Amino acid sequence: WDKGRRKQAELPSRGFGTTWATSYLTSTVNVLRAKAEIQALACRYRNQLFTFPLFGEWCVMAASREHVKDHYNAQEEVLSMEAAAEELLQLHHTVGSLFCSETYHIPAIRVSLNLNLAAKLPDLLDEMALAYDEELPVAETWTPLCPSKVYAGIIARASNRIFVGPKLCRNRQYRKLVDGFSNIVITGGAVIRMAVPGFLRPVVGWLFRSVFGHHRRMVQLVAAEIAERQHNRAIGKLHLNPNDMLDWLMDQPWEGRTEHSPESLAMRILNVNFVALHTTTKAGAFTHALYHLASKPEYIPILRSEVESFLDPLNPQSWSKESIARCAKLDSFLKESLRLNGLGAIWMPRLTLSAFEFSDGTVIPPGNFVGTAVTAIHEDEANYARAKEFDGLRFYKLGSSAGAVHDQQDDLKADPDSDLQWQHRLTGTSPSYLTFGGGKHICPGRFFASLELKGLFALLLLRYDVRMADGVRPADKWFGPVSNPDPNAQVLFRRRSEIP
Numbered sequence: 001w002d003k004g005r006r007k008q009a010e011l012p013s014r015g016f017g018t019t020w021a022t023s024y025l026t027s028t029v030n031v032l033r034a035k036a037e038i039q040a041l042a043c044r045y046r047n048q049l050f051t052f053p054l055f056g057e058w059c060v061m062a063a064s065r066e067h068v069k070d071h072y073n074a075q076e077e078v079l080s081m082e083a084a085a086e087e088l089l090q091l092h093h094t095v096g097s098l099f100c101s102e103t104y105h106i107p108a109i110r111v112s113l114n115l116n117l118a119a120k121l122p123d124l125l126d127e128m129a130l131a132y133d134e135e136l137p138v139a140e141t142w143t144p145l146c147p148s149k150v151y152a153g154i155i156a157r158a159s160n161r162i163f164v165g166p167k168l169c170r171n172r173q174y175r176k177l178v179d180g181f182s183n184i185v186i187t188g189g190a191v192i193r194m195a196v197p198g199f200l201r202p203v204v205g206w207l208f209r210s211v212f213g214h215h216r217r218m219v220q221l222v223a224a225e226i227a228e229r230q231h232n233r234a235i236g237k238l239h240l241n242p243n244d245m246l247d248w249l250m251d252q253p254w255e256g257r258t259e260h261s262p263e264s265l266a267m268r269i270l271n272v273n274f275v276a277l278h279t280t281t282k283a284g285a286f287t288h289a290l291y292h293l294a295s296k297p298e299y300i301p302i303l304r305s306e307v308e309s310f311l312d313p314l315n316p317q318s319w320s321k322e323s324i325a326r327c328a329k330l331d332s333f334l335k336e337s338l339r340l341n342g343l344g345a346i347w348m349p350r351l352t353l354s355a356f357e358f359s360d361g362t363v364i365p366p367g368n369f370v371g372t373a374v375t376a377i378h379e380d381e382a383n384y385a386r387a388k389e390f391d392g393l394r395f396y397k398l399g400s401s402a403g404a405v406h407d408q409q410d411d412l413k414a415d416p417d418s419d420l421q422w423q424h425r426l427t428g429t430s431p432s433y434l435t436f437g438g439g440k441h442i443c444p445g446r447f448f449a450s451l452e453l454k455g456l457f458a459l460l461l462l463r464y465d466v467r468m469a470d471g472v473r474p475a476d477k478w479f480g481p482v483s484n485p486d487p488n489a490q491v492l493f494r495r496r497s498e499i500p
């Protein structure tokens with residue numbers, strides 16, 4: 001609180017008391033009204049940094065274009081993502097030091113996964129089609145289903161076809177483990193951070209890890225697969241190993257080491273699933289978009305006809321990156337859903353490890369959280385016309401001519417601050433579109449996420465009709481600055497009788 005009071009004195013905030021009691025009272029109100037309060041502050045202190053009080057903590061908020069660019073281009077040693085994640089999720093306690101100390105999954109995603117996207121797309125689509133058949137068994141009558149639960153299984157299965165191959169991705173025990181992992185870590189981290197004093201955390205963390213045993217269970221599940229692949233490598237028969245994430249991880253050198261232990265590889269697989277599944281499934285990129293589609297039936301014929309004209313409905317494995325990229329309206333629909341419904345109101349948290357100076361001269365002392373006011377930015381009229389309204393074709397109209405092919409290499413080369421057409425595509429980012437972050441830590445998995453979301457949506461449009469029973473989109477569930485799609489809402493599904 002002391003730290004917070006200091007920052008409050010230097011940066012604007014709104015109506016918050018300077019005594020212990022009023023500060024905590026305000027923090028309580030903020031748990032209930034975080035999005036609205038942050039938006040009001042961003043509106044009032046336009047082009048200025050401001051502070052936002054949370055329980056026992058103040059966060060310095062960047063909302064203007066310049067401040068956001070300063071934030072995402074800052075050096076990790078000064079404005080640290082890792083330190084913020086450690087503090088917020090208590091990772092050393094919840095998952096152990098191995099989870100945080102080895103980071104060779106990042107080059108495996110940034111380089112190997114992205115280079116192999118075209119080659120792995122048929123497998124991804126094949127698994128999605130199988131998963132739809134097996135996990136979404138609905139007939140030609142309307143059937144209510146809870147999408148967060150159904151799609152958690154489908155997305156874990158499809159993603160893991162590319163991470164560990166068909167055998168493990170279809171193993172229900174394995175899927176249950178990777179699917180539940182992020183929720184348990186996030187909840188456990190928050191409880192340890194808020195309720196457990198520092199000196200007890202190592203013991204509580206050890207108990208937490210022993211009870212949930214994620215790493216132990218993962219080692220048991222993948223050990224045989226790893227042993228077989230390492231044997232193939234040792235006898236020079238590398239070609240026998242599947243081309244997938246586990247193999248790309250095995251290829252990554254780490255601190256002079258060229259062969260990784262099963263324990264190390266199992267932890268990287270958990271880490272890859274943590275970053276990939278939480279955003280797509282739990283925090284609901286897919287579910288959010290599905291709720292939009294089911295409550296706005298006017299988009300179904302528009303998107304379906306686009307998908308039918310570029311993708312062969314009877315042969316998903318024939319879809320290519322290029323043909324999927326031609327579905328510019330679908331791309332726009334998903335981007336718009338992510339603009340309005342993301343993971344919460346404070347995005348890209350950082351912790352200052354040493355004093356950080358913004359370009360306007362504001363200095364943030366060490367030990368403070370700094371974040372971006374993402375919902376305020378995404379719903380600012382200065383950035384988007386009718387910013388609070390959902391317009392599924394917004395980005396299609398803004399930038400892309402129908403049929404324009406989106407080339408991933410363009411994304412990799414483009415200047416993130418220029419207004420090129422690619423910015424209006426799903427994987428494009430800018431200081432006013434932060435779903436995938438920006439700058440130094442920009443999401444390296446966004447090309448994979450984009451293909452996965454579009455593949456799932458295209459198959460859905462081709463094979464099923466969907467609608468909400470009452471026609472209304474379920475409201476997001478907010479807790480403090482964090483938001484999720486309603487986990488219990490049901491969508492009506494019906495298998496289409498005629499698939500062209």
Ligand code: HEM
Nearest residue numbers: 275276279280285348349435436437441442443444445449
């Ligand atoms: C819709 C889905 C996704 C969303 C919205 C999303 C969003 C983000 C954001 C905002 C960041 C930057 C965080 C920050 O700056 O604090 C990030 C980082 C990251 N994402 Fe994603 N992501 C998604 C899917 C994925 C997938 C599928 C993967 C892996 C296959 C992935 C891997 C990563 C990794 C490894 C980082 C850390 C990069 C670094 O430390 O430099 N993400 N993601």
